[in-house]
Amino acid sequence: xxxxxxxxxxxxxxxxxxxxxxxxxxSLFDLAVYLEQKAGRKxxxxxxxxxxxxxxxxxxxxxxxxxxVRAYLENNDALLELPIDRLRRMNPLAIxxxxxxxxxxxxxxxxxTMNNQHMNGGILIxxxxxxxxxxxxxxxxxxxxxxxxxxxxxALNSGQVFGKRVAVxxxxxxxxxxxxxxxxxxxxxxxRAMFRDAQTFLEAGEEAPTVExxxxxxxxxxxxxAGIICTAEGVRSALEAxxxxxxxxxxxxxxxxxxxxxxxxFRWKQMAAVSxxxxxxxxxxxxxxxxxxxxxxxxxxxxxxxxxAREVDLSAFRFIEERPEDRDEKLVVWPxxxxxxxxxxxxxxxxxxxxxxxxxxxxxxxxxxx
Numbered sequence: 001x002x003x004x005x006x007x008x009x010x011x012x013x014x015x016x017x018x019x020x021x022x023x024x025x026x027s028l029f030d031l032a033v034y035l036e037q038k039a040g041r042k043x044x045x046x047x048x049x050x051x052x053x054x055x056x057x058x059x060x061x062x063x064x065x066x067x068x069v070r071a072y073l074e075n076n077d078a079l080l081e082l083p084i085d086r087l088r089r090m091n092p093l094a095i096x097x098x099x100x101x102x103x104x105x106x107x108x109x110x111x112x113t114m115n116n117q118h119m120n121g122g123i124l125i126x127x128x129x130x131x132x133x134x135x136x137x138x139x140x141x142x143x144x145x146x147x148x149x150x151x152x153x154x155a156l157n158s159g160q161v162f163g164k165r166v167a168v169x170x171x172x173x174x175x176x177x178x179x180x181x182x183x184x185x186x187x188x189x190x191x192r193a194m195f196r197d198a199q200t201f202l203e204a205g206e207e208a209p210t211v212e213x214x215x216x217x218x219x220x221x222x223x224x225x226a227g228i229i230c231t232a233e234g235v236r237s238a239l240e241a242x243x244x245x246x247x248x249x250x251x252x253x254x255x256x257x258x259x260x261x262x263x264x265x266f267r268w269k270q271m272a273a274v275s276x277x278x279x280x281x282x283x284x285x286x287x288x289x290x291x292x293x294x295x296x297x298x299x300x301x302x303x304x305x306x307x308x309a310r311e312v313d314l315s316a317f318r319f320i321e322e323r324p325e326d327r328d329e330k331l332v333v334w335p336x337x338x339x340x341x342x343x344x345x346x347x348x349x350x351x352x353x354x355x356x357x358x359x360x361x362x363x364x365x366x367x368x369x370x
Contacts, residue, residue: 001067004064004069009069009170015220015294016114016295024308033113034229043111046106046109073086116222122143129169139279145158202251206255210252218268218271221238222279224238230286232283232287239280242272242279245275246272246273246276249268276340281342291319304320304321328346330344
C-alpha cells in the first residue's frame with residue numbers, strides 16, 4: 001500500500017525533498033531509484049501491469065490505496081484496471097509525448113531515472129528579468145525563480161508573468177533608448193576573442209581533453225556530488241576537481257575532431273566554469289551550517305533526521321534539517337580573479353503580498369491592463 005501510493009504520488013510530489021523521506025514518504029521512491037542507479041542497474045516503470053502481489057499473495061487493489069490517492073483517481077474518473085488505462089483517462093497526451101520520443105508506453109516499460117532538476121539556482125535578475133549582461137534577459141528555470149519545495153505555481157508565475165514583464169522591458173528600452181549601444185570596436189574585440197578561442201580548440205594538442213571527456217566528467221561529478229544526496233566532504237572534493245578542470249581547460253583548451261565541434265567546445269568550456277560556480281555556492285552554504293533545502297539532502301552523521309524503510313538500514317542518509325533563517329538569504333556567485341566568490345544577500349520581500357480571492361481581484365486587474 002505504501003509503495004503503490006508513493007509511486008502514484010510522485011506524479012505531483014516532485015522534485016525530491018528530504019522531509020518526504022520521513023514517515024515512509026514519497027521521496028523514499030527517489031532514494032530507491034538513486035541507489036539502483038548507483039549500483040549500475042536500470043529501473044523501469046511498467047504501465048501495462050499493476051504492482052506484484054505482496055503480503056503473502058495479497059493482490060493489488062485500488063481499494064487498498066491511501067485515501068488521498070484513491071480520492072485523486074476517483075475525482076478524475078480514473079478507477080480503471082491498468083495504469084495505462086488510468087493514465088489515458090487523466091493525461092492521454094503524455095502517452096503521445098513519450099511515443100514521439102521513441103517509447104510507446106502502451107506497449108513497453110519506460111526507463112526511469114533520477115532527474116537532478118529544479119536545483120533552485122540560476123542567473124541573477126532584477127524585477128524585469130534583466131541580467132547583469134546588458135541586453136540579456138532570463139526567465140523561468142534559467143533565472144532560478146521557481147519554488148523551492150514544488151515548482152508548480154511558482155514556475156507558472158516565473159515563466160508566464162516574467163515572460164510578459166521581459167517583453168514590456170524590451171519594448172520600453174527600444175522606445176526610450178536608455179542604454180547606449182556598444183561601440184563597434186568593443187563588439188569587434190569580443191568577436192576576435194571568440195575566434196582566438198576557436199583557434200585554440202582547433203589547434204589543441206593531445207594533452208587537451210576532448211569535448212566528450214569534459215562533458216562526461218562534469219555530468220558525472222554534478223550527478224554524484226551535487227544531486228539529491230550531498231555531503232560536506234563530497235561537495236568540497238568535487239569543488240576542487242571542478243576547479244582543476246576549469247584551469248586545465250583554460251590552459252590546454254578543448255580538443256575537437258572537426259570545426260563543427262567548436263560550438264560544443266565553447267559550451268563545455270563555459271559549463272566547466274558554471275559547475276565550479278554551483279559547487280562553490282553549495283560548499284559555502286554547507287560550510288555555514290546550511291541544511292537540507294529544496295531538492296537536496298545534506299547528509300551527515302550529525303543530522304537530526306533519519307529516513308526509515310521496512311527492510312533496509314538508511315542511517316547513511318541521516319540528514320541535517322533546513323534552518324528557517326536560510327530562507328531569508330540567497331547566495332550570489334561572482335567571478336573574481338582565478339575563481340569565484342560567494343556573496344550572501346538578504347531576500348527582498350517587498351512589496352508585501354496578501355492573498356486575494358480571484359474573483360475580487362480579477363476585475364481590477366482587467367481595468368488596469370485595459
